[in-house]
Amino acid sequence: MTQTRPLGAQISHMLKDRGVDVIFGIPGVHNQEMYRGIEEAGITHVLARHEQGAGFMADGYARASGKPGVAYVITGPGLCNIMTPMGQAYSDSVPLLVLSSCLDETVATRGQLHQMKDQRAAAETVCDWSEEARTAEAAYQLVDRALTEFTTRRKRPKHIQVPIAQLEAEAAPAVRHRPDHAQPKPDQFVIVPLPRTAPPGIDTRQLGHIAKRLMAAERPLFVLGGGVAMPGLEQAVQAVLNNCGAAAFTTYAGRGLVPPDHPLSFGSHLARPDSAKLLDASDCVVFLGTDLSEGDLWRATAGHRPGAIHINIDPEVLARAHPQDTRLLTDGVEVLAYLATHMTGKPASSWSADLVAGFRSRWRAEVNAERPGIVPVCDALRDCLPQRTMIYSDMTQFAYTAKEVWDMDRPGHWHHPTGFGTLGYATPAAIGGAIARKGLPTMAIIGDYGFHYTMQELGVAVELGLPLPIILWDNGKLKEIEESMVRAQIAPNAVIARNPDFCKLAEAFGARAAAPQTLTDMQDTVRAAFDADGPTLIYLTPDITG
Structure with missing residues (x-):
């Protein structure tokens, strides 16, 4: 019945x-x-x-x-x-x-x-x-x-x-449904198979042509986006890059697809203005799983020549490509896996590791000059995290800096409110991530103003006993907006709000709180936070670097 x-x-x-x-x-x-x-x-x-x-x-x-x-x-x-x-x-x-x-x-x-x-x-x-x-x-x-x-x-x-x-x-109840395959567990690393057949909708001749172009190119270049940023794909990405000697950029969402120590990785510096020169100098650019949105580039166009290759599952993205570009409406994961086993011979690539390192060094210096003092904090924080830490960041200068200088060792482990760009994302999103990843490390990075938007959700993390470090970067103002106003020759207005004592506020919720005064103390505090039986608010200011 x-x-x-x-x-x-x-x-x-x-x-x-x-x-x-x-x-x-x-x-x-x-x-x-x-x-x-x-x-x-x-x-x-x-x-x-x-x-x-x-x-x-x-x-x-x-x-x-x-x-x-x-x-x-x-x-x-x-x-x-x-x-x-x-x-x-x-x-x-x-x-x-x-x-x-x-x-x-x-x-x-x-x-x-x-x-x-x-x-x-x-x-x-x-x-x-x-x-x-x-x-x-x-x-x-x-x-x-x-x-x-x-x-x-x-x-x-x-x-x-x-x-x-x-x-x-x-x-009456809905018809019962039995899935054909079990869902992967959170943070389960699935090795993407390397198929010998073409992915659906793409014939082998088209893929063979792409493989030949990459092997014959003097400066092949991949731009890898969030559409292919999944754990387990690093093997295929590295095989493709090594086979054809290609250099690579990742978008912010694609970070971790290329190993941090890869000699031809330009990292996530695509928004640096002179990255356009590198794309223009490339004779075979492949855009894989990326929209090339405003938040990826911060300029009107990427800068590449007509004739690039776009691989995406969204026809709207492909429609924006140049008429002379090659456009493939398919899963970029499958294409990467296929190419990894179908490029043979000696590549014609002339990319040099020294050239790539020079650009990266200059870009890192630019980031440090634009937002002084944040890069050392990013470095120290990165170095103290346990393996497989998943990070949720907010609209804050700390995150803007980190997304450029912080190389990830695996994809899909740094989540940022890209595009829509809402404040207050990091704390509740990290709570959701920690619930999904019981037993695995999860961390939030948020600014003082963004914390105001969703600070009440700290109570949820306390109730659930989540060992969640929340890095709160307090520069005392909406500094990014203040600097934008100055560049626009607008007298800064409405960019400073009275902040509470964030540590006492966290303690009022029942959370732990700490305000380390040195980078070493910060590292010790973060390590302890991952072992705690509840959330820890870690309050940082620019003074931490002296």
Whole structure:
């Protein structure tokens, strides 16, 4: 006999059957039916302090686990509060599924609790799609559609809303689903196979032509983006670069794909203006898994000549390429793996390790001059972290510096709110990441102003006993904005806010706090924070370098 339950409960059971183990959110009178089935289904619920925090936690969980991040929110303000995380997830290609309630009717009745003129349309402005499920069958189909698209298309957030009356109504369960393969565990390193056949949609002649171009090029150059930044792919990347003698840039999201000690790695300095000269000097440029967005370049074009090769799963990205460029709508992971075994002979590359080292040395000096004192702190922090530390950073000068000078030894382990660029991301996202990576080190880096946005989520980390170091960089102002105003010849205005005593604030939440005065003390504090039974706020100022 089929067991009926209120639809809100059935949705939780369906999600559990589809592999969802954790849901982030906040209950309210309008979505309480969604909470009826959470415990019964065996799902862990993480209670955020604000829906924005819930969305960022789900985002961080998704990036760390490789599974969708799921959030439950209420009608109206609950959905509005999570729209910022939805916009961030859209910008950064994160599989975030937001399920909300909605009012049964909004046309003939005004003044209802949590009423919006068009809630579904509002959500659609910051996600891939937003749909309303008016029947149980529609709800089940939309959930399966979202989960399927997360694995077959570019990962972007989805929103499903269900009228309150439907959530309360009895419904038969969704059809059980058995996945064909087990989900990888968080931080599981999967070695990407090196296939002998071409990836779907690409014939071997086209791939063979690309391989020949790379082998014949005097200055082959790869630009590797976040679309291929996954643990286990480093082997294939290194094989391709070594086979053809190619140099490489990574975008900020692609860091870790190229080993830090690779002699022809230009690192993540693509936004340095004279990187355009290097792209122009290359006779075979391959853009792999990157949008070449404003945040990657900070200039109008990359600077390469027509005839480059673009490999991406998003046709919109390929459409922006030069008409003379080669465009491949396919999975860059598969292409890399294929090329790794199909380039033979002696490469014609004339790249020199000395030339690459010279550029990198000059760029590092430029970064240090632009934001004095931060580079040594980055170096010291990097050197004290345990292996496989996953980092979540915020919109702060410390992170802007680190993203250029901090080489990662594995991909997919530094997450930053690129593109949408929201403040307050790092703390809740790191909480989500730490939940996904139990037993593995996770750290947040955030600025003093950004910490204000989501500081309340520190209470969640305390409740869960997460050993989470939170590096709080306090330069006493919105310094990046102040410097931008000065460059624009605007008298700096509204860039300084009164800060609390952050250490006392953290302690009030029940967290540990420390304010190390030297880099050595900082390193000792960070090491201890990874072994603690709760979060530690580590307060740093520019004075730490003397």
